[in-house]
Amino acid sequence: MNINNFTIKSQEVIQHAQILAQSMENPQIENEHIYKAIVEIDENVLPFVLKKLNVNISLVNQILEKDLESLPKVSGGEILFSKEAGKTLNEANVIARKMEDEYVSIEHLIVALFKSKSKISKILKDQGIQEKDLLAAIEELRKGGKVTSQSAEETYNSLNKYARNLNDLADKGKLDPVIGRDEEIRRILQILSRRTK
Template sequence: MAFRFEKLTLKAQEAVVRAQELAGEKGNPEMTPLHLLGGLLSEKEGVIKPLFTRIGVNMSQLTSTVESELGRLPKTSGGATPQPNQAMRQVLDGAAAEAEKMKDEYVSTEHLLLALVRVASLAKNLLELNGVREQDLMNALRDVRGSAPVTDQSPEEKFQALKRYGIDLVERAQQGKLDPVIGRDNEIRRVVQVLSRRT
């Protein structure tokens, strides 16, 4: 399967470009899956951080581990543009296959992450050491993304829109963060009466 850059979502394109920039900054001759993981972790918004949070990954620990491992990769001088190595090409092809399997029109960051978990590389090992398993990732992805297919280049804005733009009053009440309702007995009785009639 030939990988096409234009079939990436905007966030996925940013992650791949950031991976190439990381490889260039570190003086690495090849762009590896580890660089891609670094690019995904540097994402400010998107689906990666909510996925990792749901799985229970310590983001700062994972980020620092990736940074230290990037520092250990072979370096060259000369300023040539780093090219993807074999494992990186497998990750990109795997992400495209994953998008096709999920019936998505574009390859998104979650497809890249799923491919990173599947393709044997240092990035996969680091993810496993930090508790990222494929099945947990799939379950978290279902929760975060729902069943909505990726049909345009910026689907990440649509994922968890309610959580991003709304307030969960039940959660706030359970945490004791809501002000108590005092002196509204008649209104509360009336609301309960109306609501109990409609059920």
Template sequence: MNDIEKMTRMAQKAMQDAANEAETFGNPSVEPEHLIKQVVSQEGGIVPQVLMKMQVSLRSIEQKLQERIDHFPKISGSGVKVVASQNLVKLFKQAEKEAKAFNDDFISTEHFLLAGLKTSTEIQRLFEQNGVSQHNFLTTLKDIRGEQRITDDSPEDKFDALNKYGRDLTKLAEEGKLDPVVGRDDEIRRVIQVLSRRTKNNPVLIGEPGVGKTAIAEGLAVRIINQDVPDVLFNRRLITLDIGALLAG
């Protein structure tokens, strides 16, 4: 995969750091373990966010990956140029497929990890020993990303902002943490009608503080969880955003 400009900045940096590490350790080729180690340890990356949310020890995974790297062949001497191994090329090709599955315009570091879990038995085993499977990683990743697509080369800031400044009403509804909404059926139905349109589908709730605008949104979140909505709204997330805190940074 040579189309490096179609990768996010974090993905490009992970690749470069992996190549640098392989060269530092005298490994003649860059292996999936080199890349995945960089992805896991990358400051500000989405993969560490996901793993930490899963309460997984990043240090344990990094140590296990390093143990694998320590057993790779080594060559000495100056002027040795490392190349991508066949296993890494295989991972890259799978990462492209992962990006397409998400309908993303750029390949990101989470695509690398998902590809590693699918193409490398050793990486899959190592992560499973630390409580990470394809399924639970993907589930937690979707909790963080939601329905967002990667349409530029710096998506991590957007993912982080949504979790930092947002409040997921559908998640609260699923956990039974929202109070029942009474007497707002007509308003909730009207909001659902607008959201279900093909065009002009942005409802606006206008009213003085305390009249029940938030209650309507919470009622909609409960209906989404109960699937008491049209098919187009199934499995959607409803998130409130604190604009004041977002602007304040």
């Protein structure tokens, strides 16, 4: 596994998973550590996907915490990836190549975790997630884009992150009325409706 093939966010996830395993005194980094690291590091991909699939996020996190607490504890020694976690990282690499991406990103890790034979995979499947729905949600998030840079996750859903949808707010009645600006509004509409600006 070449860590340079991973995006910056997914590298952070792997490092954070190692820190989690150390802090919990677990002998190996498991898939559950990787998932928890994604939850704590990623603010774009996983929340969007889980909301799209109507997953009870707090319930998943509670079950995950109980599973992590039940893992064996050992103090000292070097922490390596478990056999299953190693398979997951290799599978994420394979998924990235199948999706014709240059780097392994968070969504590849999520799909690989889902396909694994680990407890977190079972937890997600128990929430009613199916692989085709997971892939569809990821495709909707990416809007046909490919992972061609190491900071690709930062560009996902950026419009919703940095802007407000005024049409949506107007539909919900959450915009203040514009009173006494009739002339300015007409002028703006006149300017915007010209063919050349």
